Amino acid sequence: MTLCVYITLFVAILFIMLYINIWRGKKNVPPNWPIIGMLPSVFHNKSNIHDFVTSGLKYYGGTLHFKGPWFTNIANFILTSDPVNVHHITSKNFSNYGKGSDFHEIFEILGVSIINLDGNAWKQERALLHSLLRSKSFETSLQQNIHKKLENCLLPFLDHHASKGAQVLDLQNILERFTFDITCTFLFGFDPNCLPHKFNDELLETSFVKAIYMLEDMVLSRHYIPKCFWKLQKWLQIGQEKKNKAAQEILHQFLSKCIAYSKGVDESHSCLLKQLMKEKKFDNEKYIRDTAVSLLGAGNGTISSGLSWFFWLVSTHPVIETKIIQEIKDYCLANDDDLMTSLSAEKLNKLVYLHGAICEALRLYPPIPFEHKCARKSDILPSGDYVSPNTKLIYSLYAMGRMEKIWGNDCLEFKPERWISSRGGVVYVPSYKFIVFNAGPRSCLGKDITFVQMKMVAAALLWKFHIEAVEGHTIAPRVSMILRMEYGFKVKVSKRSL
Numbered sequence: 455m456t457l458c459v460y461i462t463l464f465v466a467i468l469f470i471m472l473y474i475n476i477w478r479g480k481k482n483v484p485p486n487w488p489i490i491g492m493l494p495s496v497f498h499n500k501s502n503i504h505d506f507v508t509s510g511l512k513y514y515g516g517t518l519h520f521k522g523p524w525f526t527n528i529a530n531f532i533l534t535s536d537p538v539n540v541h542h543i544t545s546k547n548f549s550n551y552g553k554g555s556d557f558h559e560i561f562e563i564l565g566v567s568i569i570n571l572d573g574n575a576w577k578q579e580r581a582l583l584h585s586l587l588r589s590k591s592f593e594t595s596l597q598q599n600i601h602k603k604l605e606n607c608l609l610p611f612l613d614h615h616a617s618k619g620a621q622v623l624d625l626q627n628i629l630e631r632f633t634f635d636i637t638c639t640f641l642f643g644f645d646p647n648c649l650p651h652k653f654n655d656e657l658l659e660t661s662f663v664k665a666i667y668m669l670e671d672m673v674l675s676r677h678y679i680p681k682c683f684w685k686l687q688k689w690l691q692i693g694q695e696k697k698n699k700a701a702q703e704i705l706h707q708f709l710s711k712c713i714a715y716s717k718g719v720d721e722s723h724s725c726l727l728k729q730l731m732k733e734k735k736f737d738n739e740k741y742i743r744d745t746a747v748s749l750l751g752a753g754n755g756t757i758s759s760g761l762s763w764f765f766w767l768v769s770t771h772p773v774i775e776t777k778i779i780q781e782i783k784d785y786c787l788a789n790d791d792d793l794m795t796s797l798s799a800e801k802l803n804k805l806v807y808l809h810g811a812i813c814e815a816l817r818l819y820p821p822i823p824f825e826h827k828c829a830r831k832s833d834i835l836p837s838g839d840y841v842s843p844n845t846k847l848i849y850s851l852y853a854m855g856r857m858e859k860i861w862g863n864d865c866l867e868f869k870p871e872r873w874i875s876s877r878g879g880v881v882y883v884p885s886y887k888f889i890v891f892n893a894g895p896r897s898c899l900g901k902d903i904t905f906v907q908m909k910m911v912a913a914a915l916l917w918k919f920h921i922e923a924v925e926g927h928t929i930a931p932r933v934s935m936i937l938r939m940e941y942g943f944k945v946k947v948s949k950r951s952l
């Protein structure tokens with residue numbers, strides 16, 4: 455009799471849980487199952503994970519306690535999009551939130567480079583990279599390289615295709631090649647010519663670029679696959695982890711060649727890695743290679759992703775496109791007709807509307823869609839949530855760009871005007887709200903050079919060409935560490951008549 459009661463009770467509880475979970479599932483709230491926690495809904499919504507997380511965070515008022523499979527490293531973590539929490543984690547209680555040991559394992563490809571460091575080692579590395587990346591000479595030589603690559607490769611390449619009529623191009627792929635060449639040039643003093651000077655209609659496949667995508671996918675999947683599982687795969691060299699090893703080898707082979715080249719670069723063309731070796735007064739192969747991976751990751755995929763979303767948004771908002779062109783005409787072409795000679799830093803600073811449009815693209819499609827931290831000691835977040843020692847915290851940059859509480863009811867609209875003050879200047883938004891470049895002491899060191907690069911490419915391309923998104927082509931974010939477009943960005947390019 456008692457056994458019968460227990461069984462009935464157990465079945466009743468199961469049904470109630472099933473009912474609650476189905477009801478929560480309908481509301482886009484992750485159901486929490488016994489033993490496996492919320493993991494099934496992550497797999498079920500994998501293809502639109504960022505939107506799924508955004509609706510879950512909205513439902514819970516900005517902070518959500520994620521329950522993963524019991525007894526794994528992802529059994530419990532906190533997800534947040536609340537800017538007050540983010541301000542606390544990134545700045546006010548910065549010393550309590552490091553990267554943590556899981557981060558180092560997940561991002562093992564970054565080795566001993568800045569993104570993987572904590573404490574004093576990070577502080578020293580940051581000071582050194584800060585002095586190099588923010589120096590005037592670096593900025594000037596970067597601008598010269600972008601200028602050269604635009605004039606010699608990107609513009610002629612698009613011109614060639616535009617003159618052939620309605621050819622379909624993958625603009626995302628072209629921009630990735632462009633930013634990859636630029637980043638290699640400033641890192642190694644070497645242009646791998648992924649977007650070549652002399653081109654046929656077909657662009658050559660580049661195995662090292664493919665390897666980078668694979669490694670980015672790996673980093674994301676290690677966030678939601680329990681560590682014991684992917685470690686076993688790695689040890690047995692099977693499945694995804696086997697492919698990752700092959701990708702890592704391809705990337706390292708490419709980098710070894712680049713590093714060898716950069717060592718031979720003469721003083722007058724000094725590149726960032728050579729300067730770094732000089733400052734460090736050592737030639738540690740692993741440190742140099744890991745730093746190269748970090749800076750290549752930081753400076754390449756992020757900018758091409760930002761530019762791809764920017765061009766897609768502009769191509770689908772013709773009024774905004776017209777306003778950008780008008781602004782270029784008003785502020786960059788006062789005395790001569792050649793835009794390229796006018797793209798100086800001072801002139802670019804005057805393009806406030808373009809700046810707003812770029813900020814909007816980055817807000818809606820942040821190239822790095824989430825950040826991962828780990829608490830050292832217990833703490834209470836401003837939202838009132840308790841954080842126990844070693845708890846992982848993830849703040850979603852993607853969700854933060856789409857919160858009504860931060861951006862207002864029109865938060866999903868692409869609206870450059872949002873960034874322009876009544877006096878015509880750029881509106882200041884604190885970095886813990888406009889979180890794209892992270893906030894606090896660990897904010898991005900490449901923010902300024904990103905805006906310079908994005909503005910130069912955006913102005914040069916929009917001035918010369920009309921970019922039309924191919925009708926019917928699906929645009930969707932790729933589930934990876936960098937928010938690229940899953941199916942590329944298919945466009946038709948025609949010469950603009952002004």
Ligand code: HEM
Pocket residue numbers: 568569580583587749752753754756757760820821822825890891892895896897898899900901903904
């Ligand atoms: C659209 C372009 C970019 C975006 C959205 C972006 C975003 C970010 C974010 C979110 C972080 C924090 C990462 C973390 O702590 O885990 C970061 C850090 C960093 N970024 Fe960027 N970044 C961009 C471009 C660049 C460029 C062009 C460079 C220079 C080559 C660069 C260099 C760095 C470095 C060195 C750090 C590490 C800072 C530290 O840990 O103290 N970034 N970036």
